[in-house]
Amino acid sequence: MLLYLDTKRAPNPRKVRIYLAEKNLDIPIKEIDLYAGEQKTPEFLAKNPFAGVPILELDDGTVLIETLPIMEYLEELYPDPPLIGTDPVSRALVRSWERRCEIGVYLTASRMVLSKGDVSDQARRILMHRLPLVNDGLEGKDWLAGNFSIADIMLFIGLETAHHRGTFQLDPAWNNLARWYDAMKARPSASA
Ligand SMILES: N[C@@H](CCC(=O)N[C@@H](CS)C(=O)NCC(=O)O)C(=O)O
Numbered sequence: 001m002l003l004y005l006d007t008k009r010a011p012n013p014r015k016v017r018i019y020l021a022e023k024n025l026d027i028p029i030k031e032i033d034l035y036a037g038e039q040k041t042p043e044f045l046a047k048n049p050f051a052g053v054p055i056l057e058l059d060d061g062t063v064l065i066e067t068l069p070i071m072e073y074l075e076e077l078y079p080d081p082p083l084i085g086t087d088p089v090s091r092a093l094v095r096s097w098e099r100r101c102e103i104g105v106y107l108t109a110s111r112m113v114l115s116k117g118d119v120s121d122q123a124r125r126i127l128m129h130r131l132p133l134v135n136d137g138l139e140g141k142d143w144l145a146g147n148f149s150i151a152d153i154m155l156f157i158g159l160e161t162a163h164h165r166g167t168f169q170l171d172p173a174w175n176n177l178a179r180w181y182d183a184m185k186a187r188p189s190a191s192a
Pocket of ligand 1: 010011012013034039051052053054065066067068
């Protein structure tokens with residue numbers, strides 16, 4: 001098994017690095033220098049025509065593309081500690097928060113920091129509408145789905161992305177989110 005990540009800390013490979021650190025998994029890694037365009041070489045495009053990382057190459061040559069299924073595959077091989085729930089309900093709750101944080105927070109935050117003008121402003125407004133809902137979801141809970149999970153990793157990447165250009169601040173009224181963010185930053189995996 002060979003995991004292709006980036007050389008820096010781009011959001012999607014970073015998710016996998018945090019996941020590996022949380023699971024204490026030591027999987028061989030090949031770093032792809034995105035700034036040097038190594039994701040566009042014929043060798044890499046033959047593995048992933050979508051030219052992105054992470055990808056996971058299995059020993060039989062199968063290539064898994066997309067962060068979420070890569071983590072789900074690893075979770076099936078290495079279930080402990082569980083980061084995607086332990087039964088049908090807890091798994092569904094983790095996946096539900098993970099989707100909402102990827103689509104509602106991370107992708108919106110990416111649009112806010114990568115776009116300009118109206119597109120960026122609209123993304124900021126959507127984010128300012130979504131984050132209080134996430135704050136409410138954290139009421140009385142340490143982590144989004146109860147126990148620490150990939151949903152928390154996803155939200156963390158979403159907030160890091162929102163802060164990327166230094167033009168975004170969490171509203172101090174979102175006290176659950178602030179507490180959660182501090183706890184997340186304090187986990188050793190956050191510096192993976
Ligand atoms: N939907 C994919 C997105 C993968 C992706 O966009 N990766 C970025 C790094 S965060 C990348 O490799 N970009 C290559 C490029 O910028 O050319 C996933 O979830 O894995």
